[in-house]
Amino acid sequence: MVKDINTEQRIYEAARRVFLKKGLIGARMQEIADEAGINKALLHYYFRKKEKLFEGIFNEVIERLSTGLQKILEIEMSVLDKLKEFVDIYVDVLLENRYLPLFVLNEMNHHPDKFGEFLKDRIAVHLKKFIIQIQKEMDNGSIRAGNPIHLLLHVLGLIIFPFAVYPVMKKVAGEELISEPYTFLKERKHEVFLFIKNALKP
Amino acid sequence: MVKDINTEQRIYEAARRVFLKKGLIGARMQEIADEAGINKALLHYYFRKKEKLFEGIFNEVIERLSTGLQKILEIEMSVLDKLKEFVDIYVDVLLENRYLPLFVLNEMNHHPDKFGEFLKDRIAVHLKKFIIQIQKEMDNGSIRAGNPIHLLLHVLGLIIFPFAVYPVMKKVAGEELISEPYTFLKERKHEVFLFIKNALKP
DNA sequence: GTCTATAACTCGATAGAC
DNA sequence: GTCTATCGAGTTATAGAC
Numbered sequence: 001m002v003k004d005i006n007t008e009q010r011i012y013e014a015a016r017r018v019f020l021k022k023g024l025i026g027a028r029m030q031e032i033a034d035e036a037g038i039n040k041a042l043l044h045y046y047f048r049k050k051e052k053l054f055e056g057i058f059n060e061v062i063e064r065l066s067t068g069l070q071k072i073l074e075i076e077m078s079v080l081d082k083l084k085e086f087v088d089i090y091v092d093v094l095l096e097n098r099y100l101p102l103f104v105l106n107e108m109n110h111h112p113d114k115f116g117e118f119l120k121d122r123i124a125v126h127l128k129k130f131i132i133q134i135q136k137e138m139d140n141g142s143i144r145a146g147n148p149i150h151l152l153l154h155v156l157g158l159i160i161f162p163f164a165v166y167p168v169m170k171k172v173a174g175e176e177l178i179s180e181p182y183t184f185l186k187e188r189k190h191e192v193f194l195f196i197k198n199a200l201k202p
Numbered sequence: 203m204v205k206d207i208n209t210e211q212r213i214y215e216a217a218r219r220v221f222l223k224k225g226l227i228g229a230r231m232q233e234i235a236d237e238a239g240i241n242k243a244l245l246h247y248y249f250r251k252k253e254k255l256f257e258g259i260f261n262e263v264i265e266r267l268s269t270g271l272q273k274i275l276e277i278e279m280s281v282l283d284k285l286k287e288f289v290d291i292y293v294d295v296l297l298e299n300r301y302l303p304l305f306v307l308n309e310m311n312h313h314p315d316k317f318g319e320f321l322k323d324r325i326a327v328h329l330k331k332f333i334i335q336i337q338k339e340m341d342n343g344s345i346r347a348g349n350p351i352h353l354l355l356h357v358l359g360l361i362i363f364p365f366a367v368y369p370v371m372k373k374v375a376g377e378e379l380i381s382e383p384y385t386f387l388k389e390r391k392h393e394v395f396l397f398i399k400n401a402l403k404p
Numbered sequence: 405g406t407c408t409a410t411a412a413c414t415c416g417a418t419a420g421a422c
Numbered sequence: 423g424t425c426t427a428t429c430g431a432g433t434t435a436t437a438g439a440c
Contacts, residue, residue, distance in 0.1 A: 007423075026227050029416060042424060044417060102304075102311055108370050109304060116373025124374060144400060149380060150393040153364045153371075161359030164366075168310050169355075171318025172326060178351060191352040198346060199401035209405080231434060244406060246435060 008046050011036045015047075016057045020099040023106050024054050058107060061100070066122045068093065073126040079137050080200065082130070084193050087159055091189045094163040095182065101164040127152075143200040154199075158192045210248050213238045217249075218259045222301040225308055226256050260309060263302070264317075268324045270295070275328040281339050282402065284332070286395050289361055293391045296365040297384065303366040329354075345402040356401075360394045 014036035018027045029050060033040045047053035072085050094100055108115045134148040162169065162185065170178055178184050216238035220229045231252060235242045249255035274287050296302055310317045336350040364371070364387065372380055380386050 028414090039425065040416080041418080041426080045423070048417095050416065102307060105304060105366050106308065108367065112369035112373065116370045119370065119374045127374070146396070147389070147393060149386075150390065150397075153367075153390075154360055154394070154397055156367070157359035157361075157363030158356055159359075161363050162355045164307050165310065165355075165358070167314035168318045168321065171314065172321045172329070184351075187349070188352065188355075191349060192356070194348070195352075195356055195401045198403065199397045201400070201403075230432095241407065242434080243408080243436080247405070250435090252434065 007036075007038065007042065011038065011043060011046055012053075012057070015053050016061075019054055019057055020061075020097065020103050023103060024051075024110070027054075061104070062118065065093070065100075065104070066119070069123055070126055073123075073130050079130075079134050079143055080197060083155055083196055086155065087193045087196070088189055090159050091186065091192075094160070095185055098163050098166050101160045105164070141202050144202050151200075155196060158195065159188075162188060209238075209240065209244065213240065213245060213248055214255075214259070217245075217255050218263075221256055221259055222263075222299065222305050225305065226253075226312075229256075263306070264320060267295070267302075267306070268321070271325055272328055275325075275332050281332075281336050281345060282399060285357055285398055288357065289395045289398070290391055292361050293388070293394075296362070297387055300365050300368050303362045307366070343404050346404050353402075357398060360397065361390075364390060 011032070015027075015032045018032045018035055022028075022031075027050075029040050029043055032053075033043055036043075043053070047056075068089055069086075072082055072089065075082070075085075077085070131148045131152070134143075134151060137143045138145045138148070166181065166185070170181055179187075213234070217229075217234045220234045220237055224230075224233075229252075231242050231245055234255075235245055238245075245255070249258070270291060271288075274284055274291065277284070277287075279287070333350045333354070336345075336353060339345045340347045340350070368383065368387070372383055381389075
């Protein structure tokens with residue numbers, strides 16, 4: 001319990017930790033209160049409802065994820081360079097918060113409409129431009145031809161999936177096979193990009 | 203409400219549908235009862251507790267998934283052929299049950315120890331053999347060198363991830379970009395394997 | 405075996421003292 | 423602002439009639 005940051009901030013940060021681990025339904029107000037070192041009543045004093053507290057956190061998370069994406073898509077670079085940037089940045093983001101993938105995926109599935117609209121407003125335009133760029137580079141032969149949307153899904157899957165299975169990964173593979181988890185996951189920056197680069201070699 | 207299968211079976215199947223969609227916490231006994239066409243009390247008559255009902259279903263799901271994997275790993279084939287088989291079969295499995303990925307991923311994250319042990323007992327041996335086979339083929343140059351474990355994660359991510367984002371996928375990409383979802387996801391059999399094959403070209 | 409009714413419990417939310 | 427105490431809705435689980 002730190003005293004030099006105010007209570008609201010402390011609650012918010014506690015809530016983010018708990019919500020990210022447990023999701024909206026799984027999280028308990030009691031647990032958030034404990035984590036923040038205060039009691040339940042105070043949660044409601046600062047944030048009227050559980051949903052309200054959650055929404056703020058969720059929006060902030062999504063906002064951060066999508067502005068990162070936007071920035072990369074806006075820069076003038078080849079498809080391959082953009083993908084490299086993309087892999088680098090998001091592996092780092094997920095390394096710092098390994099609960100993010102499942103948190104977002106679950107929310108997406110609980111409110112597909114709301115979430116779909118958000119993404120549509122926020123990144124669909126950039127995404128379409130990028131798809132056109134991919135198509136162009138495929139046409140002029142600088143990368144191997146294929147369906148650009150499938151390519152985007154490939155890339156997302158390669159980046160995100162390992163973090164979603166991170167907790168069991170080590171156990172299944174056994175100590176001899178996997179180096180220290182942080183190191184191993186960081187290796188993916190290199191491994192994933194190499195995999196993509198080779199797959200796209202014309 | 204069908205009469206020629208017994209009640210226990212009907213409850214079990216209803217429970218599977220509900221649990222897969224909603225997860226253990228999200229599922230409601232009332233909803234399972236409604237889905238089965240009986241009332242709540244009867245659920246407890248057949249399966250003493252919610253957890254008990256859930257556990258049976260979860261174990262069956264995992265069992266089915268891991269025996270499928272085992273079979274492929276046991277057959278004498280090249281790495282690339284095994285991966286092709288692998289992609290084909292699991293895309294079909296997930297097409298038939300699009301809730302499976304998130305269901306399993308969430309449970310894995312809620313009980314990583316239990317789940318880790320299960321997988322360790324069940325498939326770790328086969329997996330290690332496969333990893334050795336991959337290493338061999340990399341060494342003799344029939345596929346491009348790299349870390350076999352990363353390769354396995356690549357493949358899993360490519361197969362599983364798109365099904366986890368399926369609900370929003372269409373909305374984000376827009377109708378013009380994605381064909382009918384079933385068709386689009388089925389295309390992944392071909393797209394994913396091609397991607398892997400190219401990436402592994404020596 | 406199947407039902408209705410209700411007990412027992414969990415948890416978000418509020419009242420009210422300090 | 424922060425706390426204790428408690429309410430009330432929603433859910434799992436059980437009792438008991440048929």
